[in-house]
Every structure is written in structure tokens, then in C-alpha cells.
Amino acid sequence: MKGEKNAGVKRSRQTSAGLGRPGGSRETYSDFLQLDILLNLQATLHDPPQRDELLFIVIHQVSELWLKLMHHELSEARREIAQDELPQALKHFARVKAIQEQLIAAWKVLNTMTPADYLEFRHVLGTSSGFQSWGYRLVEYILGNKDASYIDVHRRDPKIVARLEAVLAEPSLYDEVLRLLARRGFKLPATVVKRDWRKPFAGHKAAVEAWLTIYRHPRDHWELYDLAEKLMDMEMLFQRWRFDHVSAVERVIGHQPGTGGSSGVAFLKKALDLRFFHDLYEVRNRLIYG
Ligand code: HEM
Known part of the structure; x- marks a missing residue:
């Protein structure tokens, strides 16, 4: 010893x-x-803290840490895809998936908080809201939800604006995947592989054709097929997080407005229609009927 x-x-x-x-x-x-x-870093505004104030702070801080690591892992994966290092990128994907499962598991702890518990300290939150989570936006941006308007809420903090602007202007993970497809011989127009990365990408028929070839002959394109399915895993887990968030919010505040000023549940439900990898969904439609 x-x-x-x-x-x-x-x-x-x-x-x-x-x-x-x-x-x-x-x-x-x-x-x-x-x-x-x-x-x-868990200082509460009440001393001693209101019963669930500490829980609320810890859940958010832990989630922010996982989001930070998730963005780091996604950046690594994107770099590896750009360098044609697919097995290494897939290792990072596996870690991202495990992080997403942790983020989702946090709802279990938060769901032990009742509306009455939340009401005890809601007033101290003021206008602060998860909508202002720039860590969450960094993850959304690298995954492809390139909505520049999310930056507006940070105008008073030039450092955060600069960080978000920088990530917005980089190719997303999926942009790098499409560039990889092009390097592997799939025909993709310049408007797809060399575009303004700040703009959202809603899918392209040439990319769908490329994925159709891959999905129709998975054994001939196993690496790319596997990569696409791992992207779908990520997308589904992200959706599950959003869904669990809406459920947790409805359970605690019903249909009342959020501290950030939105309509609350109705606003959050709209995000359930967001998609990162449009082409991979379109392939599903075409594989069945095409
Ligand atoms: C009882 C707990 C919670 C309630 C009542 C709640 C409520 C809300 C509401 C109403 C919104 C919409 C914006 C607004 O008007 O404020 C929102 C957005 C958001 N919240 Fe929460 N939230 C809770 C917990 C969490 C936790 C634990 C996280 C983890 C980081 C989180 C992250 C976010 C994010 C990232 C958004 C922006 C979502 C988007 O724009 O799609 N929230 N939250």
C-alpha cells in the first residue's frame, strides 16, 4: 500500500x-x-438555500459541463472526418452518445421537484433562462442548427457573441460528412460542399441520392453506412432530450410563460420539429417507396 x-x-x-x-x-x-x-459555484440566493434551489443549480451546472464536453468531442470528430479518419471519429461519436444519455438521465433527478418546490425559488431566477445557454447553442451549431438569431440574446456580452459567431461560421459536422462523401466519389455540387457555413442546410437531392446508394448497398459502403446510422443515433437522443425537457417543464409550470419570456411549453414544442440531418430522414421515405 x-x-x-x-x-x-x-x-x-x-x-x-x-x-x-x-x-x-x-x-x-x-x-x-x-x-x-x-x-x-453553487451559491444560492437564499441562505440557507430554499429546499430545491441547490438541486436546480446543480442540474443546470452538470448539464452545462456535459454540453461543454459534448461540443469538444464533436469538434474532434469533425476534425477527424475532415482528415478521413473515420474509425477515430466513430470513437468520439460513441462518447457523445454516452454523454447524451447522461444529459437525459438528469431529467430523472429534476422530475423529483414538484411545482410547489419550484415556486419557492422561481422568483430569484428573474429573467434568466436556459434559452440563454450558449453551451447548448454551440452544440446545436456544430450539429447544424445554424440559426443566427440565437446570438441576439447575448449582445451585451461580446466574448460570448464572438465565440458563437466563430462556431456558426464553421462547417457543421454534417457539412464535413458531405465533403467526405464527395472525396469518396459521390457527386455533390459545389453549392453543397463549398457554401456559406453560416446558413442552415435543409438537405439536397444529390446528397439524398448518395445516401440512397449507400443504404441500398450497405456492404459496399459499410463505413459510410455505419457513420450515417451513428448520426441518426445522435439526432434521436437530441430529440429525446428536447422531449424530456418539455415534459419536465409542463410537469412543473404547466402552460405558463417561461422566465425567458417565451410561451413556455408551446414554444419548446416547436423545437421538436427541428432536424439536423434532413437527408438521412429523406432517405427513409425513398427507401420504402422509391
Ligand atoms: C423545472 C426546470 C425547467 C424549467 C421550468 C424550464 C423552462 C424552460 C422554458 C419555459 C424555456 C423556454 C424559454 C423561456 O421562456 O424561458 C426553456 C428553454 C431552455 N431550457 Fe429549460 N427549463 C428547465 C430546466 C432546464 C434544464 C435542467 C436545462 C439544462 C441545461 C434547460 C435548458 C434549456 C435550454 C437549452 C433551453 C432553450 C431551448 C431551445 O431554444 O430550444 N432547462 N426552459
């Missing part, structure tokens, strides 16, 4: 040599994870 402990300390010293933060050290678990900062 003693030897093991020492080996651990040695390893931590070796690691900290290259990673140390200015004014800090990474000698302990607490230092490494900056727990002094992290565990003091």
Missing part, C-alpha cells in the same frame, strides 16, 4: 511539472480539480 501511494505521488509530481497553473499546484485531488472553486 505504502509503495502504491508513493508511486501515485511521484506520478502526480511528474504530471504537474508540465501542467501547473500560475499560482497553483496539482499536488492533490482537490488542486487538480480546482474543487475549491467548483464546489463554491
Whole structure:
């Protein structure tokens, strides 16, 4: 045991040599994870906190952390697809899927909060709302929901605007997938593979034709077929998160307006019609009847 402990300390010293933060050290678990900062970020407006105020803060903070990691993993996957490294990209997809499952699992904890519990602290939320979650928008942008109007709500914070604008202007994950199809010999027009990435992409008949070939002959195009199905997994889990969000919201505030000023449930239900990978849905229509 003693030897093991020492080996651990040695390893931590070796690691900290290259990673140390200015004014800090990474000698302990607490230092490494900056727990002094992290565990003091749940300050409630009531002292002691209202019963479920802490729950509400923790669920949101945990979700923001998963969203941060999800965006990072999606960026890595996109880079690998651009470099034709499909197996590596699929490894990142698997991690994204596991993160999405964690995001969905958070609703289970939140759903233990009753309307009465929420009412105790709703007034302290003011006009703050998940609608202002820029971490969520970064994920939506890289997945292809390129709606620039989401940035408006952040106009007072130039750093956030710059971050969102930058990601909006990058190709989405699916844009890189289409460029990959083009490199693999599928005929896609320049308007598809070299377009203004800030604009949403609602699908294209040439891309549907390419996917039809792949779906009709999966064994001949196994990698691309597998990639497409993994994209569908991601899309479905995203939809499930949205659906669970609406259900949780309806359960707690019914059809009352949200703190962000929207109609609440009616507004959130509209997002259930959003799609990232339009072509992959169109393929389903065509495979059955085409
Ligand atoms: C009881 C808990 C919750 C309620 C009552 C609630 C309510 C709402 C409402 C009404 C909206 C629409 C905008 C508005 O008018 O405020 C909204 C948007 C949003 N909320 Fe929540 N929310 C809850 C929990 C969460 C959690 C835990 C997250 C996790 C990050 C979250 C993330 C979001 C996001 C990302 C949006 C924007 C969705 C979009 O534009 O499609 N919400 N929420």
C-alpha cells in the first residue's frame, strides 16, 4: 500500500511539472480539480438555500459541463472526418452518445421537484433562462442548427457573441460528412460542399441520392453506412432530450410563460420539429417507396 501511494505521488509530481497553473499546484485531488472553486459555484440566493434551489443549480451546472464536453468531442470528430479518419471519429461519436444519455438521465433527478418546490425559488431566477445557454447553442451549431438569431440574446456580452459567431461560421459536422462523401466519389455540387457555413442546410437531392446508394448497398459502403446510422443515433437522443425537457417543464409550470419570456411549453414544442440531418430522414421515405 505504502509503495502504491508513493508511486501515485511521484506520478502526480511528474504530471504537474508540465501542467501547473500560475499560482497553483496539482499536488492533490482537490488542486487538480480546482474543487475549491467548483464546489463554491453553487451559491444560492437564499441562505440557507430554499429546499430545491441547490438541486436546480446543480442540474443546470452538470448539464452545462456535459454540453461543454459534448461540443469538444464533436469538434474532434469533425476534425477527424475532415482528415478521413473515420474509425477515430466513430470513437468520439460513441462518447457523445454516452454523454447524451447522461444529459437525459438528469431529467430523472429534476422530475423529483414538484411545482410547489419550484415556486419557492422561481422568483430569484428573474429573467434568466436556459434559452440563454450558449453551451447548448454551440452544440446545436456544430450539429447544424445554424440559426443566427440565437446570438441576439447575448449582445451585451461580446466574448460570448464572438465565440458563437466563430462556431456558426464553421462547417457543421454534417457539412464535413458531405465533403467526405464527395472525396469518396459521390457527386455533390459545389453549392453543397463549398457554401456559406453560416446558413442552415435543409438537405439536397444529390446528397439524398448518395445516401440512397449507400443504404441500398450497405456492404459496399459499410463505413459510410455505419457513420450515417451513428448520426441518426445522435439526432434521436437530441430529440429525446428536447422531449424530456418539455415534459419536465409542463410537469412543473404547466402552460405558463417561461422566465425567458417565451410561451413556455408551446414554444419548446416547436423545437421538436427541428432536424439536423434532413437527408438521412429523406432517405427513409425513398427507401420504402422509391
Ligand atoms: C423545472 C426546470 C425547467 C424549467 C421550468 C424550464 C423552462 C424552460 C422554458 C419555459 C424555456 C423556454 C424559454 C423561456 O421562456 O424561458 C426553456 C428553454 C431552455 N431550457 Fe429549460 N427549463 C428547465 C430546466 C432546464 C434544464 C435542467 C436545462 C439544462 C441545461 C434547460 C435548458 C434549456 C435550454 C437549452 C433551453 C432553450 C431551448 C431551445 O431554444 O430550444 N432547462 N426552459
